[in-house]
Amino acid sequence: MASRDRFGRLAHRLGAVTDASATGLAVAAALGTAVVLVLVLYLPVGVVFAEAFGGPRPFASFGRVLTDPFYTGVLAEVFDRPLAIGYHAGNVLAWVGGVSIGLDGVHAPPLRKGLFGFTAYQAALSTAVSVVVGLPGAYVLANYEFRGRRALRSLTIVPFVLPGIMVASGFYAAFGRSGLLNDALGVVGAGPQTLLETNPLLVVVLAHAFYNAPLVTRVVTAAWEAVDYRSVETARSLGASRRRAFRDVVLPQLRPALVTGALLTFLFTFLTFPIVLALGGLELATVEVWVYDRVRRLQFEEAATLAVLETVVSLGVTYAYLRFEARQRAGGGGEGPPREPLFAGSPLDPTRLAIAAYAAVVVVLFVGPMASMVVEGFTDGSGFTLSHYAFLFERQAEGASYQTKPLPAIVNSLVFATATVAVAVPMGLVISVVATGEGRARSLVETATMLPFAVSGVVFGVGLLRALVFGVPLPGGWRLALTGAVAIVAAHAVAAYPFVVRNVAPQLAGIDHRLVESARSLGASRVRAVLDVELPLAATGLVAGAAFAFAISIGEFDSTVILASDAGSYTMPVAVERYLGRRFGPAMAMGTVLLVVTSASFVVVDRLGGRFERG
Template sequence: MNGSTSGRGSSPASRTVATSDRFRVGVPASAWFERHALALTALTTATVLAVMLYLPVGAVFVDAVRAEGAVTLTHFADVLTDPFYFGVLAEVIAEPFAIRSHLEALAAWLAAVSISISLESPVPGLDLPVPWVHVDAPPVRKGLFGFTAYQAALSTIASVALGLPAASILANYEFRGRRILRSLTILPFVLPGIMVAVGFYAMFGRAGTLNGVLGLVGLGPYPFVEWNPLAIVIVAHAFYNAPLVARVTVAAWESVDVRTVETARSLGASPRRAFRDVVVPQLLPAVFTGALLTFIFTFMTFPIVLALGGLQLATVEVWIYDRVRQLAYGEAATLAVLETLLSLALTYAYLRYESAQSGLARAASPPPRDPLFPDLRTALSPRRLAIVGYGLVALVVFVGPMASLVAGSFTDGGGLTLRHYAFLLERQLEGASYQTLPWVAIRNSLLFGVATLAVAVPMGVVVSVVTARAGRWGALVDTVAMLPLAVSGVVFGIGLLRGLVFGISLPGGWQFQVTGTVAIVAAHAVAAYPFVTRNVSPLLSSLDPAMVESARALGASRYRALVDIELPLVASGIVAGAAFAFAISIGEFSSTVILASGSDAYTMPVAVERYLGRRSGPAIAMGTLLLVVTAASFVVVDRVGGRFER
């Protein structure tokens, strides 16, 4: 004891020498890095997020509160009190204490509302002996934000109305192709919004499939898109989000224990009462989750409205894009901040609600599935006929646009043709005389997709690991890391443009600048890594801790246990997340259209939008090529499954 150099009584100098010798001789540098590999990768990921996500978003916030070099709230005051942006609420915001005048205006509006009930159908040519409720009310000026919320609410209602019947069929009936149909509900996650818009244009346009079918019976052509572009936009949003509602609701339906339903029946409840009291309460959280996600997605809608409605149906996203093009950065930044605050609140509510519902487990006795059409007599029952009717609607809404996209690329007014693809080939061969070349767009999309994989997958895995091991801080880490879900591509693109592309001045006269391909890959990776995290985290958190503890007891470091045990067990989630990341990069439009402006870094979705503004045929052909590329990602997701396959 007395001769020990490492005991309590040793001098600080001797302890320092012993520690140095132990690090140099007993613990090589590779072992030290292995022990601290997770902390180092987490620090690297946090640095990348700070530079490529939080700094650009912060730049947008700074632009919103700065004018002529001084801090000001003038932009916010101008926007919040402008009826163009907030409609009737602008008067309330401008004079918040004029309560009496606001109440008088509300009372006058309510007095002008009239409700009547009659047997006259409001639909021309439809004469049904049922009472119809007519509501006449003075118009209310909604403003830009009000209209954005209005179309998002209508889109959410349409998505839930189309998604719930699909969930009921998939959860309660067995039929050939059920698994394939269930897998197809993942389709919206790998389809670019601009391609969906082109598909709906090919379906409902003047030369579209629907008018072609009507022409066979001597009707049309009808300008469906021009007649009611808002209705087309809502249906397009339902195409995107109804499968999402169906998927989360099917998962909840399959988690219902049939024994609880049988118990209710044994106590005298009718089938309808048992469904209402036992099944519906367990489905409502899933329906609410799907509806909330749908509202968030459609509130931040951009490519579909831009392609189908333009400034005529401008949402906040479309108007921000227009302000950027007009170089009104202060106004665009203010709108972006207000939209981001609203979406952050909604996303936080979704994450909290999802966390509260995460204890939902798969039932030991899931409900049995009945044959969909066991015989002819059953097939003619009202319920089966309703299913057939829904199938026809789903065929028009879900299959029609994509089938029309492919068919439209090979047809024109005179029949089958390849001239749309020939146009793309001619444009490529003529080269420099055109600003948008097809092969350049395809090449850029593939290169950006591969580069996004290299960045987004490691980031997503690291965030998943940190979230799983953060203990009580896991929810906070998850919320902070999921910021890209709440920040739209347009807002993020503005941040990159104003922050990193234009450059940031550093002390000493240095300039930090990220431009061109690097900026676009950064935007794609930040948009994609949350989907890697959402695929990996559930699998990682469900692993048995005893396996890791056993490996650690046998001498494995935390890093070796992660690499040798945990990651192989969540490989399916990693591959599925990688497929999502690639597909999101291929289809990313909102930020790319801003960052690629005036350069040769445009991608396939940007090329589709540029062609669509001039000639619809080549745009549909390019959209078909985009569909082929994204289909490869869909096949990977379908085969691997990740956390979505049960």
């Protein structure tokens, strides 16, 4: 009896030690997460803002930018003379009076858009095309059953796995002067086309649609499958036609998802960088590309001012997105439409003919660029060749130290991605535990996790460069600095942790709370309950989040191209950009290697049910 009591006291002490250790570990993880976010996210962004407002006249740089027609176009006069309402109204009337309508269309005097106006213009075009391409896909996935439907739906996660610079390489391989389209035209004796040179904006918009149409499809499909279809049947029984029932019953339930997808697409394309840099350069510059150019020219005040103005716009779009996303999450609850077999019935049915035509467009738009990149990596003007891959090996063996070598780029990408997983997964886990709580803390955490989306990678890279790479002075003569690989991993981890949160938090929120309460009633602390009950049940979300973090790091380009100080710290996306436009074949070969690595990450995410939707 005495020995049993002693054993019970010993077990109690061991349990107390374990609980205390677990609690200490949890506190350390929470503090570490807070320190990383403050030092690596909020401090760099704050330094960018301080740079823009610095100097004896804090708002002088904003005045120069806002009143410069190069930046704000026709609105420059409004910012220069904001109270001259009559003058501005007269300009508007004069412009409207210059519009003429003829047999060949509507003609209007040119409207100066400026850098910000053009950025918004190309984002609006890209959003419209993405919605037009993505909506039919949502209709097919939500209303029809067919072999491969699950795999096709899984492919809608592509925007969060494929690197932007690789997508740009694919479109360069398809539509460039040495691309696959011109190779095919040469076979039939047709002259080469110069679409990328004569209309680069069209190619950029198509590349953005490649990237964002699957996002629209994914968001709208989820909403369509949650439509209360009993209300549709009720409307049909009361005499409404199929079109009327869709317009009056289904469309209002889909509208929040449509707006959510459009806003998120606009945000991503407004903050676009690698696609425009690779396909358009400074001739098609967006705000992001121009900020990058200002940094390269060491014009930091102008770059910071543009970055702040861009962030204000993106935060406004992010706020609107969160509002509509909350409405979408609050809606639904139905079982969606009954799915009918896609290949049943007559093949000449107009609906199925339209779906077949849409499938052809999807193959050309989505499969064509990636296939072109792979093909161009293994061919030259005379046919099949391995010379492009041989060049990579030769450059590795004989290239000068300042040249971009392939092997270090591959090794760096893998090492940085592994380190990113080690940092981003604990950060995402801590934030997920807090996000599954109730009340104001949850809403604050959800808003905070959206900041990496609202602040572009270029702005973030500029902040890291000015704050941590150059160093922050500390009391006592010390200096806080992050350089080289450490700075790059920190940037990647901050970009990746929201994806860990998106995968882990929904699974934690879906756990039966009675299991947690049972563990607590048996003496487990809150931390032990998380470690012993909740985490094992959310293990697939953790692994999917880790795969996401790995893929995000592999493909991250925006901040990496700023922080990679020499050829020894280049990653695969940076190497692709360095080769692109200079050595076409090796660029395609390196892009193919990048495609293989990111495809492996996609397989892991897909098998584990990885998700981006916010829980």
